[in-house]
Amino acid sequence: xxxxxxxxAGNLKSVQRACDYVGLxxxxxxxxxxxxxxxxxxxxxxxAAGSAMRSLKLNGLDKAxxxxxxxxxxxxxxxxxxxxxxxxxxxxxxxTLSLIPGKVRRFDISDQSLKIPHMGWNEVEVxxxxxxxxxxxxxxxxxxxxxxxxEPKEQQRVFARSAYQDYFCVAAGLKNYFxxxxxxxxxxxxxxxxxxxxxxxxxxxxx
Amino acid sequence: MLSKRLIACLDVRDGKLAKxxxxxxxxxxxxxxxxAREYYIDGLDELxxxxxxxxxxxxxxxxxxxxAVAEQVFIPLSVGGGVRNVADATDLRLAGAEKINVNSAAVxxxxxxxxxAEAIGSQNVVLxxxxxxxxxxxDMPSGYEIVINGGRKPMGVDALAWALEGERLGAxxxxxxxxxxxxxxxxxxxxxxxLISQAVxxxxxxxxxxxxxxxxxxxxxxxxxxxxxxxxxxHYGDYRVSELKSYLHSQGIKMRMSx
Numbered sequence: 140x141x142x143x144x145x146x147x148a149g150n151l152k153s154v155q156r157a158c159d160y161v162g163l164x165x166x167x168x169x170x171x172x173x174x175x176x177x178x179x180x181x182x183x184x185x186x187a188a189g190s191a192m193r194s195l196k197l198n199g200l201d202k203a204x205x206x207x208x209x210x211x212x213x214x215x216x217x218x219x220x221x222x223x224x225x226x227x228x229x230x231x232x233x234x235t236l237s238l239i240p241g242k243v244r245r246f247d248i249s250d251q252s253l254k255i256p257h258m259g260w261n262e263v264e265v266x267x268x269x270x271x272x273x274x275x276x277x278x279x280x281x282x283x284x285x286x287x288x289x290e291p292k293e294q295q296r297v298f299a300r301s302a303y304q305d306y307f308c309v310a311a312g313l314k315n316y317f318x319x320x321x322x323x324x325x326x327x328x329x330x331x332x333x334x335x336x337x338x339x340x341x342x343x344x345x346x
Numbered sequence: 347m348l349s350k351r352l353i354a355c356l357d358v359r360d361g362k363l364a365k366x367x368x369x370x371x372x373x374x375x376x377x378x379x380x381x382a383r384e385y386y387i388d389g390l391d392e393l394x395x396x397x398x399x400x401x402x403x404x405x406x407x408x409x410x411x412x413x414a415v416a417e418q419v420f421i422p423l424s425v426g427g428g429v430r431n432v433a434d435a436t437d438l439r440l441a442g443a444e445k446i447n448v449n450s451a452a453v454x455x456x457x458x459x460x461x462x463a464e465a466i467g468s469q470n471v472v473l474x475x476x477x478x479x480x481x482x483x484x485d486m487p488s489g490y491e492i493v494i495n496g497g498r499k500p501m502g503v504d505a506l507a508w509a510l511e512g513e514r515l516g517a518x519x520x521x522x523x524x525x526x527x528x529x530x531x532x533x534x535x536x537x538x539x540x541l542i543s544q545a546v547x548x549x550x551x552x553x554x555x556x557x558x559x560x561x562x563x564x565x566x567x568x569x570x571x572x573x574x575x576x577x578x579x580x581h582y583g584d585y586r587v588s589e590l591k592s593y594l595h596s597q598g599i600k601m602r603m604s605x
Contacts, residue, residue: 150444152416152440152442153416153444156416156417156420156442157420160417160418160420185467185469186467251547254548254549254572255547255548256469256518258348258469258549259348259349259351259391259572260348260391261347261349262347262349276604278603278604279604280349280602280604284469284470286469302347303347303348324420325420325421325422326421327386327420327421328605329604329605330420331420
């Protein structure tokens with residue numbers, strides 16, 4: 140069973156609809172026990188790091204996610220879901236789940252003509268192959284909405300990057316965890332293809 | 347870097363696609379779900395639906411309609427028209443809308459913007475502004491005034507001041523709709539769009555007046571817009587979405603070209 144983690148962080152139905160469209164049956168759940176024992180997990184989310192962590196802890200979902208990660212099941216983090224999977228976020232000065240070494244930083248954009256948040260379609264450049272990114276082609280663009288960006292501690296955790304004044308990490312992975320800063324569920328065909336690659340991924344990754 | 351966005355706007359009345367000219371003489375021109383799907387397949391970057399249903403007891407039709415679109419269109423969907431409170435906004439979000447447009451109700455009660463931003467996130471709140479050209483005066487220093495109720499009622503509010511206030515209250519994006527240009531197909535109001543886009547840090551969507559591909563180019567360059575809204579240009583088959591994007595791309599505008 141694939142579960143979409145529900146922690147009061149945004150609209151999960153759009154993720155569920157996109158999964159449904161590519162044939163991945165997924166249920167929305169906020170039950171810690173179910174999530175700890177799920178076969179496949181999608182961890183989406185929009186909003187702020189502070190309230191997200193409070194909500195995760197309140198329901199015991201922080202421990203459930205850690206348990207699932209250690210059990211080796213495939214996990215896909217999306218946007219805020221990816222961000223709180225690191226150790227620390229500058230947003231709300233918040234300690235986060237620490238599934239992946241690294242932190243989340245605020246965009247520091249000096250170019251006044253660049254709008255904040257980083258919202259819209261941007262090109263995603265694969266810097267290291269991964270099964271979840273297998274169908275991406277050069278020039279493919281995905282939909283983003285965020286004011287903070289992930290910065291993995293180790294460069295080998297970075298699988299894709301985009302540019303907004305400077306390059307930043309937009310896809311990070313460690314073992315059975317993979318996460319995207321962009322929204323595959325709102326990124327048209329290329330996003331649906333990424334979700335179908337995730338649906339087929341067994342969670343193994345060899346460095 | 348971010349691509350400029352091509353957004354199609356569909357006016358929906360009782361679940362049907364309508365097109366207005368200067369906000370009057372609306373006529374039904376087809377099935378909006380079918381149109382939405384067609385534009386999505388053809389590379390559209392974002393969709394906006396304005397609910398122009400007259401009676402509020404028909405709101406459930408709009409929710410069903412949004413849901414039908416969300417099941418098969420996987421780009422951001424933005425919905426507006428008659429959003430008066432947080433409950434309206436969250437209902438539409440649950441039905442599948444990514445972003446919520448507020449317009450008249452926010453002019454009448456500005457805290458609506460911050461309430462929606464708190465409930466659904468600032469980035470999902472779009473402040474849509476209908477703007478009329480007026481004489482420059484002490485009360486209207488920008489020479490542009492906010493109007494509501496489909497362009498019929500001037501509000502005595504300066505458009506530039508309202509844009510800045512909207513940003514301060516937590517709007518994540520602005521739609522700058524010129525009611526003078528709307529439906530004319532003579533081009534967007536470039537000066538107005540540039541004036542507002544340069545004054546705020548949030549993205550600005552130009553709206554009203556598009557008739558030729560060159561108009562889109564002008565407002566994305568001289569008008570400093572982050573996105574362009576089109577309606578009749580594509581609804582009547584004069585131009586295809588992909589054709590407009592290819593044109594802008596060929597003129598050096600960064601557009602999403604693989605879909």
